[in-house]
Amino acid sequence: MIELKGLTKVYGRGAAAQTALSGVDLSIRQGEIFGVIGHSGAGKSTLIRCINLLERPTEGEVRVGGIDLTKLGRRELQERRRKIGMIFQHFNLLSSATVYDNIAFPLRLTRTPGKAVETKVNELLSLVGLAEHADKYPAQLSGGQKQRVGIARALASEPDVLLCDEATSALDPQTTDSILALLLDINKRFGLTIVLITHEMHVIQSICDRVAVIHGGGIVEQGEVAKVFLKP
Numbered sequence: 379m380i381e382l383k384g385l386t387k388v389y390g391r392g393a394a395a396q397t398a399l400s401g402v403d404l405s406i407r408q409g410e411i412f413g414v415i416g417h418s419g420a421g422k423s424t425l426i427r428c429i430n431l432l433e434r435p436t437e438g439e440v441r442v443g444g445i446d447l448t449k450l451g452r453r454e455l456q457e458r459r460r461k462i463g464m465i466f467q468h469f470n471l472l473s474s475a476t477v478y479d480n481i482a483f484p485l486r487l488t489r490t491p492g493k494a495v496e497t498k499v500n501e502l503l504s505l506v507g508l509a510e511h512a513d514k515y516p517a518q519l520s521g522g523q524k525q526r527v528g529i530a531r532a533l534a535s536e537p538d539v540l541l542c543d544e545a546t547s548a549l550d551p552q553t554t555d556s557i558l559a560l561l562l563d564i565n566k567r568f569g570l571t572i573v574l575i576t577h578e579m580h581v582i583q584s585i586c587d588r589v590a591v592i593h594g595g596g597i598v599e600q601g602e603v604a605k606v607f608l609k610p
């Protein structure tokens with residue numbers, strides 16, 4: 379589903395150049411929950427942002443569904459990106475828009491007819507358990523509720539991949555577990571491929587099928603979670 383080949387990212391130039399990733403190869407299967415774990419500064423955020431080209435790799439291929447995104451023109455890339463949803467550590471919601479309008483946002487961007495927007499948003503609101511909070515603003519929600527809005531917004535375009543950038547790092551342990559349960563439910567229900575980055579082992583062990591350990595911009599180990607972390 380997702381194939382990264384020789385992925386390298388260097389920020390800046392000359393003396394200020396900073397290599398964040400060097401020659402990363404990674405293969406993520408359709409329908410799995412794939413985790414990338416590593417310490418702060420290891421390159422996790424750069425890696426996940428390269429999958430939808432939010433960050434342009436300096437070198438290498440980013441194949442999603444067989445297509446190398448780095449070779450696409452602006453228009454085609456925009457089109458393809460709609461099928462790659464993303465959620466963030468700090469939720470990135472529009473603070474002056476209601477829960478309903480935050481979720482409707484990507485649908486309105488693509489000029490979805492009003493009636494279809496309404497049906498879809500209501501469906502998503504009940505999926506993430508926020509039907510009673512549609513008219514609230516982000517500031518009136520708890521962290522977990524904000525992330526549920528983020529998830530609903532990401533699902534609005536019916537993506538086949540969901541990227542999670544430290545999606546539970548700002549949440550307390552109990553809320554983290556409820557968000558992880560929701561992600562697992564979505565993965566099972568829609569067969570959605572999920573890629574998540576985290577510095578928390580608990581996140582990897584509770585929902586990931588396979589994991590890669592990143593250190594200093596390179597993958598140092600990868601495989602099934604049980605094999606990587608519970609060696610005999």
Ligand code: ADP
Binds near residue numbers: 396398416417418
């Ligand atoms: P992580 O998500 O694992 O904390 P990052 O991908 O954010 O790691 O960072 C990897 C390395 O790249 C770090 O050394 C970081 O300082 C550097 N880096 C990340 N983003 C930038 C940027 N925009 N400009 C320069 N250096 C960056």
Ligand code: ADP
Binds near residue numbers: 423
């Ligand atoms: P988040 O909390 O959302 O993970 P970060 O604090 O890691 O965000 O980074 C915020 C922004 O700063 C990102 O766009 C990232 O690429 C950039 N960034 C991260 N590290 C550096 C760095 N060392 N120099 C410049 N920009 C950086």
